[in-house]
Amino acid sequence: MRFSSNAKPYVLLVIAGTVLLLGYVYFSFFSESLNRRTDVVSVTPWLAPIVWEGTFDPVLIDKIYKPMNLTIATTVFAVGKYVRFLQDFLETAEKHFMVGFHVRYYVFTDRPHDVPSVNMFQGRHLSVIQVPGSNRWQEISARRMEFIQTTIERQIRREADYIFCLDVDSKFHARWGSESLGRLVAVIHPGYYEQSRDRFPYERRLASTAYIPMDEGDYYYGGAMIGGFVEDVYTLTKVCRTRFEEDAGNSIEAAWQEESHLNRYLLDNKPSKVLSPEYLWQDIKAKTKQVKVIRFSAVIKNNAEVRPNV
Secondary structure, X not given: OOOOOOOXXXXXXXXXXXXXXHHHHHHHHHOOOOOOOOOOOOEOOOOOEEEOOOOOOHHXXXXXXXXXXXXXXXXXXXXXXXXXXXXXXXXXXXXXXXOOOEEEEEEEEXXXXXXXXXXXXXXXXXXXXXXXXXXXHHHHHHXXXXXXXXXXXXXXXXXXXXXXXXXXXXXXXOXXXXXXXXXXXXXXXXXXXXXXXXXXXXXXXXXXXXXXXXXOOOOOEOOOEEEEEHXXXXXXXXXXHHHHHHHHHOOOXXXXXXXXXXXXXXXXXXXXXXXXXXXXXXXXXXXXXXXXXXOEEEOOOOHHHHOOOO
16 A cells, blocks of 8 residues: 555554554453563553563454555665575565565675575565675675665665565564554664663764763664664664764764664654564573563574674
8 A cells, every 4th residue: 555655654654543542442441362461561651662472462453454455675685695594584584574465575685696586475575686795794784774775765665665674694483463563663672671771782982973871762772673664764774874974984983883873863763663572582592581472583693604804
């Protein structure tokens, strides 16, 4: 369901607000079958939902979203040796990611001939976009914002309603569905969701445009997932790219490249929905009591072997 470029953001915003209201009413007053979570925080200080297992009804939310005929763009970077993770990413995505929706995968790679052939359901497509390789993994990481921005300009904004930008060295394990849709969506980093703000690895150098003071910050968001309306994610990538280039002009590289700039942006532009660490776990971590379901996780890998300059 794509509208004119002027009307679409407002129409989808009204739809998203209606969905949240209906879901809240249903969950609060009519759904006795769901186990309401009291062991986790399920709403942010600015009243955005934090999505955990047990805080949404998948049947209800799918009934609202699926008739809209939405298309979900999904970007993933498979540069250098990271192309080896692409097949598992795509195969598990076809089992668990936005099942029943139109999905367009955009694979950015310097090895287009190594992109595997994966059987996809009807309405799901893959496009390969060739990008240069690099001798520094930090540069590959940093340029993601630039490549996503330019691809939205040239292609994605005409082909999709929502977008998720994900890491390729990951697998899906369980449902990732319409409960994750929102205007601007972030995910809480699994390494810091139980930590206090002073432990967050924000960029602390005042000279960087990604700087966050010690007494500021809401959550530490993982850079392995950015999502939302295509136009909202476009604005995010454009701003983060500009700030990264400003830092580079001053010979500064933020502590965690685009993740540092993402956290600065989301401090100033609060996400309308926050995903729990269920949506960005790490295989090296043991499952905790709060994490009832692992939906998406980073695989165990040898960084020294797959990254060019480690």
